[in-house]
Amino acid sequence: PQQQQRRGVCGNAHAPRLSLRHAPRSSRCAPCRVAAPEAPTTVSASTLNTSFVQDKQQYEALYKRSIEDPAGFWAEIAEQFHWETKWERDHMRYNFDVRAGPISVEWFRGATTNIAYNCLDRHVLAGRGDQTCFIWEGNDVGREKSMTYAEALDEVCKLANWLRAAGVKKGDAVAVYMPMLLELPLAMLACARIGAVHSVVFGGFSAESLAQRMEDCKAKVLLTASGVMRGPKSIDLKKIADKACKLSAEAGHTVEHVLVYENDNAVPAADCPFTPGRDRWWQSEVAAQPTTCAPEWVEAEHPLFLLYTSGSTGKPKGVLHSTGGYMVYAATTMRHVFGLQQGDVYWCTADCGWITGHSYLAYGPLLNGTTQIVFEGVPTHPTPARCWEVVAAHGVTQFYTAPTAIRSLMSFGDQWVSQCDTSSLKLLGSVGEPINPEAWRWYHEVVGKGKCPIVDTWWQTETGGHMITPLPGAWPEKPGSATLPFFGVRPVVLDEKGNELQGEAEGILAISQPWPSTLRTVYGDHERYQSNYFGPFPGYYFTGDGCRRDADGYYWITGRVDDVINVSGHRIGTAEVESALVAHPACAEAAVVGYDHPIKGQGIYAYVTLMAGVEATKELKKELVGSVRSIIGAFAAPDVIHWAPGLPKTRSGKIMRRVLRKIASKEEDQLGDTSTLADPGVVATLVELRGK
Numbered sequence: 305p306q307q308q309q310r311r312g313v314c315g316n317a318h319a320p321r322l323s324l325r326h327a328p329r330s331s332r333c334a335p336c337r338v339a340a341p342e343a344p345t346t347v348s349a350s351t352l353n354t355s356f357v358q359d360k361q362q363y364e365a366l367y368k369r370s371i372e373d374p375a376g377f378w379a380e381i382a383e384q385f386h387w388e389t390k391w392e393r394d395h396m397r398y399n400f401d402v403r404a405g406p407i408s409v410e411w412f413r414g415a416t417t418n419i420a421y422n423c424l425d426r427h428v429l430a431g432r433g434d435q436t437c438f439i440w441e442g443n444d445v446g447r448e449k450s451m452t453y454a455e456a457l458d459e460v461c462k463l464a465n466w467l468r469a470a471g472v473k474k475g476d477a478v479a480v481y482m483p484m485l486l487e488l489p490l491a492m493l494a495c496a497r498i499g500a501v502h503s504v505v506f507g508g509f510s511a512e513s514l515a516q517r518m519e520d521c522k523a524k525v526l527l528t529a530s531g532v533m534r535g536p537k538s539i540d541l542k543k544i545a546d547k548a549c550k551l552s553a554e555a556g557h558t559v560e561h562v563l564v565y566e567n568d569n570a571v572p573a574a575d576c577p578f579t580p581g582r583d584r585w586w587q588s589e590v591a592a593q594p595t596t597c598a599p600e601w602v603e604a605e606h607p608l609f610l611l612y613t614s615g616s617t618g619k620p621k622g623v624l625h626s627t628g629g630y631m632v633y634a635a636t637t638m639r640h641v642f643g644l645q646q647g648d649v650y651w652c653t654a655d656c657g658w659i660t661g662h663s664y665l666a667y668g669p670l671l672n673g674t675t676q677i678v679f680e681g682v683p684t685h686p687t688p689a690r691c692w693e694v695v696a697a698h699g700v701t702q703f704y705t706a707p708t709a710i711r712s713l714m715s716f717g718d719q720w721v722s723q724c725d726t727s728s729l730k731l732l733g734s735v736g737e738p739i740n741p742e743a744w745r746w747y748h749e750v751v752g753k754g755k756c757p758i759v760d761t762w763w764q765t766e767t768g769g770h771m772i773t774p775l776p777g778a779w780p781e782k783p784g785s786a787t788l789p790f791f792g793v794r795p796v797v798l799d800e801k802g803n804e805l806q807g808e809a810e811g812i813l814a815i816s817q818p819w820p821s822t823l824r825t826v827y828g829d830h831e832r833y834q835s836n837y838f839g840p841f842p843g844y845y846f847t848g849d850g851c852r853r854d855a856d857g858y859y860w861i862t863g864r865v866d867d868v869i870n871v872s873g874h875r876i877g878t879a880e881v882e883s884a885l886v887a888h889p890a891c892a893e894a895a896v897v898g899y900d901h902p903i904k905g906q907g908i909y910a911y912v913t914l915m916a917g918v919e920a921t922k923e924l925k926k927e928l929v930g931s932v933r934s935i936i937g938a939f940a941a942p943d944v945i946h947w948a949p950g951l952p953k954t955r956s957g958k959i960m961r962r963v964l965r966k967i968a969s970k971e972e973d974q975l976g977d978t979s980t981l982a983d984p985g986v987v988a989t990l991v992e993l994r995g996k
């Protein structure tokens with residue numbers, strides 16, 4: 305797929321164009337200086353299998369087709385993959401309206417495939433086995449390795465054989481709690497190869513969080529590592545994993561096998577706790593396995609993975625994605641949004657513990673046969689030049705990161721970028737939260753030297769792939785806007801009553817028809833799936849985000865409209881942080897809100913009411929923050945603890961978070977209507993206690 309050349313509007317193939325223009329394309333083809341013919345009359349989706357979208361006119365024709373005939377459109381795209389058996393003619397079925405019965409989404413009915421086969425075997429069989437698949441950059445400078453597609457296939461087969469030998473069968477869940485070693489994406493593929501369902505848990509989560517996830521999906525096996533380096537610090541991952549297994553067993557679920565990768569750079573085997581019988585060493589066990597392993601051909605709707613994500617209430621939800629639709633959508637967005645071409649070196653800085661690492665590190669790049677960087681470290685270690693040194697060393701062409709990383713690197717000054725040769729870059733991507741225009745411009749001017757398009761990609765764990773995003777060079781970007789919907793995505797802007805707003809509008813972002821990688825359920829709780837995503841506005845998938853559509857039809861995401869906060873691009877439910885605070889014996893009640901944070905986007909602001917007689921001290925603040933760290937993970941630690949002898953509540957006892965948000969942002973002069981407050985006096989007390 306990456307062998308195509310760009311076709312000019314003249315219809316001729318042109319050499320790959322490195323710098324993509326921001327201005328709308330004119331109808332004159334610059335390289336060949338001829339007037340372009342009329343827009344192509346064909347709207348076959350298969351044009352997307354061989355060339356990129358040239359302009360808005362072509363996009364509009366293809367987009368219209370994708371909305372009017374989604375089954376036909378995606379079937380044409382899907383032809384490029386290996387399917388062991390093909391789909392039926394009428395392969396797509398769905399119900400998106402709770403009033404008409406249970407929500408269901410099905411694509412490629414009747415087809416069977418294997419995504420790991422499509423990621424690896426397909427390229428090796430086509431003679432591309434020697435191509436570099438991964439270039440790994442360790443946390444410490446100088447620790448590097450690379451792996452070809454053929455080598456990756458061998459490794460995946462060995463691990464898949466080990467999993468089979470350990471008794472893992474099609475449909476079983478496997479928990480993965482790993483640092484960003486190559487073994488992490490390889491482990492995901494090994495699960496997929498045998499039809500097991502992976503559930504990757506980000507390495508920054510605590511033992512409690514890991515245990516909760518393993519119990520929920522009844523993981524038979526846990527894949528983990530002895531330890532991990534984060535900048536200058538080493539973390540005993542296996543100790544946390546052991547605690548999680550213990551907690552899980554106490555709750556009634558026993559993990560049968562734990563496979564431990566000795567990451568000796570962080571924690572050597574001698575310092576790693578080991579339970580004989582249950583635990584096995586990865587290096588010795590996996591090396592002994594054969595390098596061939598027959599793939600399990602699974603139905604298109606077979607579950608591929610679970611990924612837990614925060615919602616506004618209750619415990620994290622196990623978002624379930626299935627195989628066929630996810631594969632086709634992740635691959636297609638990957639190729640078109642990043643404008644992938646042969647010879648590219650792509651780098652996504654996300655951890656595989658989040659959806660971005662699933663779709664645009666583990667699966668999307670491999671489905672396209674891309675060469676990519678896998679980075680174990682942090683962008684500021686050992687210096688803020690690290691990312692740009694890696695770009696220069698490997699000639700990175702596409703770089704995909706989160707606004708929080710951009711803001712953080714920007715705060716160290718331009719010199720760290722300027723001292724490195726970043727001229728190989730031809731496209732920059734952003735994901736995870738709205739990017740503020742200032743960071744957008746720095747990214748564009750300082751990192752991209754003004755020549756790289758910026759793809760600001762809006763999407764979610766639940767959507768599996770990019771939903772609203774620029775396509776490089778096809779239409780002008782606007783700093784801070786994710787621009788237009790990808791093929792097959794029908795966004796609508798709703799008012800609070802669920803009416804669709806037309807034209808320029810501001811409201812709630814919803815999606816009105818399924819796309820191939822729609823989440824299929826919340827694991828073990830279809831009811832919650834229906835009420836959470838399809839209940840608020842019947843007939844629509846509710847995103848939880850607010851948005852504005854401008855006169856050009858561009859979408860501007862304005863942030864979450866529910867009780868989810870987005871800290872450094874990580875989704876955190878306020879309810880989860882509150883319950884972690886209340887778990888501390890001194891805490892009677894807690895209310896958590898987000899506030900503007902210069903680097904993280906949003907910070908966590910926690911109001912805490914103490915038990916009667918408990919003294920409010922600095923030490924206690926530390927303990928409360930520690931409680932959240934140990935129950936959820938360090939990334940969810942509150943930035944501010946604000947003592948609250950009382951919380952603003954309505955007469956029915958509901959906490960008025962709007963009031964708390966205003967106090968947190970020092971805007972108590974703009975409280976709005978507070979007539980429903982049971983005790984208006986609490987506001988003055990809270991303002992007085994700010995900073996204490």
Ligand code: 6R9
Binds near residue numbers: 786
């Ligand atoms: C991919 C990912 C999803 C939430 C989403 C929204 C925010 C993501 C964004 C963006 C503005 C963008 N978000 N990308 N907001 N512009 N380009 O991040 O998934 O972790 O599930 O978070 O992130 O609020 O609803 P996830």
